[in-house]
Amino acid sequence: MVFRPPTSCQRISRHSGQRTSQCPATDPPLHFCATLEKRSVSLTLPGSDARFHPRSTARGAVMHDPKYLRDHVEAIRMALGARGHDVPWDAIRKLSEERRMLTAQAEQLRHELKKGSDDVARRRRAGELADDVIAAMKHIGDRIKEIEDRLRETEEALKGLALRIPNLPHETVPPGLDASHNLEVRRWGTIPSFAISPKPHWEIGEALGILNFDRAAKIAGARFALLQGTGARLERALINYMLDVHTSQHGYREVFPPVIVNRQTMTGTGQLPKFEEDLFRLRDEDWFLIPTAEVPVTNLHRDEILTENQLPLRYTAYTPCFRREAGSYGKDTRGLIRLHQFNKVELVAFTTPDQSYQELERLTGHAEVILRSLNLPYRVVTLCTGDLGFSAAKTYDIEVWLPSQGHYREISSCSNFEAFQARRANIRYRPGKKDAKLEFVHTLNGSGLAVGRTMVAILEHYQQPDGSVLIPEVLRPYMGGMERLTPE
RNA sequence: GGAGAGGUGGCCGAGUGGCCGAAGGCAACGGUUUGCUAAACCGUCGUAGGGGCUAAAACCCCUACCGAGGGUUCAAAUCCCUCCCUCUCCGCCA
Numbered sequence: 011m012v013f014r015p016p017t018s019c020q021r022i023s024r025h026s027g028q029r030t031s032q033c034p035a036t037d038p039p040l041h042f043c044a045t046l047e048k049r050s051v052s053l054t055l056p057g058s059d060a061r062f063h064p065r066s067t068a069r070g071a072v073m074h075d076p077k078y079l080r081d082h083v084e085a086i087r088m089a090l091g092a093r094g095h096d097v098p099w100d101a102i103r104k105l106s107e108e109r110r111m112l113t114a115q116a117e118q119l120r121h122e123l124k125k126g127s128d129d130v131a132r133r134r135r136a137g138e139l140a141d142d143v144i145a146a147m148k149h150i151g152d153r154i155k156e157i158e159d160r161l162r163e164t165e166e167a168l169k170g171l172a173l174r175i176p177n178l179p180h181e182t183v184p185p186g187l188d189a190s191h192n193l194e195v196r197r198w199g200t201i202p203s204f205a206i207s208p209k210p211h212w213e214i215g216e217a218l219g220i221l222n223f224d225r226a227a228k229i230a231g232a233r234f235a236l237l238q239g240t241g242a243r244l245e246r247a248l249i250n251y252m253l254d255v256h257t258s259q260h261g262y263r264e265v266f267p268p269v270i271v272n273r274q275t276m277t278g279t280g281q282l283p284k285f286e287e288d289l290f291r292l293r294d295e296d297w298f299l300i301p302t303a304e305v306p307v308t309n310l311h312r313d314e315i316l317t318e319n320q321l322p323l324r325y326t327a328y329t330p331c332f333r334r335e336a337g338s339y340g341k342d343t344r345g346l347i348r349l350h351q352f353n354k355v356e357l358v359a360f361t362t363p364d365q366s367y368q369e370l371e372r373l374t375g376h377a378e379v380i381l382r383s384l385n386l387p388y389r390v391v392t393l394c395t396g397d398l399g400f401s402a403a404k405t406y407d408i409e410v411w412l413p414s415q416g417h418y419r420e421i422s423s424c425s426n427f428e429a430f431q432a433r434r435a436n437i438r439y440r441p442g443k444k445d446a447k448l449e450f451v452h453t454l455n456g457s458g459l460a461v462g463r464t465m466v467a468i469l470e471h472y473q474q475p476d477g478s479v480l481i482p483e484v485l486r487p488y489m490g491g492m493e494r495l496t497p498e
Numbered sequence: 499g500g501a502g503a504g505g506u507g508g509c510c511g512a513g514u515g516g517c518c519g520a521a522g523g524c525a526a527c528g529g530u531u532u533g534c535u536a537a538a539c540c541g542u543c544g545u546a547g548g549g550g551c552u553a554a555a556a557c558c559c560c561u562a563c564c565g566a567g568g569g570u571u572c573a574a575a576u577c578c579c580u581c582c583c584u585c586u587c588c589g590c591c592a
Contacts, residue, residue: 110548113547113548113561114548114549116561117547117548117560117561117562118560118561120560120561120562121560121561123572123573124561124573126572126573127516127572127573128516128517128573129572130516130572130573131516131517131572131573132516132517134516135516135517140572141572143572144571144572144573145572146572147572147573148571148572150572151571151572151573315508317508440508440526448545
C-alpha cells in the first residue's frame with residue numbers, strides 16, 4: 011500500500027460557486043468533496059488544474075465534461091492514496107461519463123422542444139394551424155422523458171458514491187498509516203510524579219460518591235455514567251467555565267442548538283452517508299442524535315450566502331453528544347472515557363479560504379487555554395494522513411496526560427475542513443471585491459473541551475493521598491467557593 | 499391531533515398557460531451632482547452547467563432553476579397529485 015499525500019500543493023486562486031441556491035430538502039447536493047478546486051495536486055497527471063466542479067440542479071447532481079471529470083477522478087484518487095482505498099473509482103468514472111452523455115442529449119432535445127413550442131405560439135397568434143409541429147413535439151417530449159429517467163438514475167447512483175469520497179489532506183499533514191505516525195507539535199506542563207501510584211478516576215469518583223456506574227447501567231446500560239452531588243455540579247461548573255471563557259475572552263457567540271437533527275444536516279458535515287452505524291437514529295423518523303455540536307452548529311448557515319465582512323463567524327455551543335461506539339467493544343470499558351452520552355463544549359468557525367489555517371491555530375489555542383488554566387499537562391499532535399477523519403483536511407488532537415494510564419489521551423480534536431463541509435452544506439459568501447463570484451467558506455471546529463474527559467483529568471491530577479480531590483482554582487467560583495471534593 | 503393561510507431572485511413583492519429568468523421596490527455596485535454626509539438622477543445588478551472565443555478574462559450561444567418530487571399539455575412560476583417547511587386559530591403538553 012502506497013501513501014501518496016499531496017506533496018506539493020501549490021495554491022491556485024480559483025474559486026467558483028457551483029450550485030443553485032436551492033437545496034433539495036431531502037436530497038443533499040452532490041459534492042465531490044475535496045478541496046481540489048483550491049489546490050493543484052502535483053501529480054504526473056496531464057492538465058490537472060484541479061478544478062472539479064460537479065453541478066447540482068433542483069433535479070440533483072448533473073454531470074459535465076467527461077474528460078475533465080476523468081482527470082479529476084484520477085487526481086483525487088492519487089492524492090488520497092490509502093484514504094481513497096474503498097472508493098469505487100471505476101464506477102464513478104463510468105457514471106460520470108454516462109451522465110455527461112445523457113445531459114447533452116437532454117439539453118439538445120429540450121432546445122428543439124422549446125423552439126417548436128414557440129413556433130406553435132407564433133402560428134396560433136397568426137391564426138394558422140400548427141398540428142404538424144405539435145405532433146413532432148409530442149414525440150420529442152416522450153424522448154426527453156426517457157432520457158431524463160435514465161439521467162436521474164445515473165445521477166443518484168453517482169451522488170451516492172461521490173459523497174463517500176473523503177477530503178484531501180492539507181500539504182502540511184504528515185504521511186502515515188495510523189495514529190503511530192502522528193506528529194507531536196508541542197507539549198505543555200509538567201507530568202506529575204505521585205508518591206503512590208495514582209488511582210484511576212472511576213475509583214476516585216466512586217469512593218467520593220460522585221460517580222455511580224452501577225446505577226447508570228441499571229437505568230440505561232453499559233457506557234453510561236451517573237454523576238451525583240458535587241460530581242454533577244463539577245460537570246456543570248466545567249461547562250459554564252468553558253463557555254464563559256470562549257464567549258467573553260475568545261469572542262465566540264454562544265448557541266444552544268437542537269441535539270436531534272435530520273439527514274441532510276448529518277450529510278452536510280460528513281457523518282452521512284458513510285458513518286450511519288456510528289449514529290443513534292430515532293425510530294420511524296429520519297432523525298439522528300448528534301455525535302457532536304459540530305453537526306448542528308456548522309449547519310446553522312447551510313444554504314446561506316454570507317458577506318465577507320461577516321467573516322469570520324465564531325460559535326461556541328455546549329451540547330450532550332451521542333455515539334454508538336460500534337466497533338469499540340472492550341476498549342475503555344470502565345470510567346468516563348468512552349460513553350454513549352457525554353458533554354462537550356464545541357468551537358466552530360466559518361472563515362474565508364485565505365484565513366482558515368490561521369484560524370485553525372487560533373482555535374486550537376483557545377482549547378489549550380482551558381487546559382492551561384486548569385493546569386493540566388497536555389500535548390498537541392498533528393494527525394497523519396491515515397488517522398485523519400473523513401471530512402478533515404488537517405486535524406490537531408490535543409491530548410491530556412492521564413496519570414493512572416501513564417499516557418496522553420485525546421481531549422480535543424481541532425480540524426480545518428476547508429471547503430469540504432461548505433460544499434456539502436452549500437455555505438457560501440460574497441467576497442467584498444466588486445464583481446466577485448460567490449465562494450465557499452471554510453469551516454473549522456474543535457472541542458473546547460470534552461467535558462467528561464476533563465473531569466477525568468481533574469480527578470486524577472488533583473487527587474490527594476487522603477482520597478479527597480482539590481478543585482482547580484478557576485472552577486471554585488462555579489462551585490460556590492468549594493476548594494475540595496470530599497466523600498459524600 | 500383538528501381547521502385555515504402561505505412558500506417567487508440578497509430582501510420585500512407582482513405574476514392563473516406561450517412574448518416570463520420573471521414587473522415594481524429595497525439593498526448592493528459604477529457614475530453625475532455635492533464643501534462632507536444625505537438626497538436626487540443615470541446605469542449595472544440571480545445562480546449553476548455545457549459550448550464558442552481567449553494566455554486568462556471580458557464577451558457570445560445553449561440548458562436548467564419560481565419549496566421538493568411526480569402528472570396534464572406542443573408549451574407550466576401559473577392547472578392537477580404527493581411530500582416538506584413556515585405562519586394563524588383550537589386542543590394537549592414541559
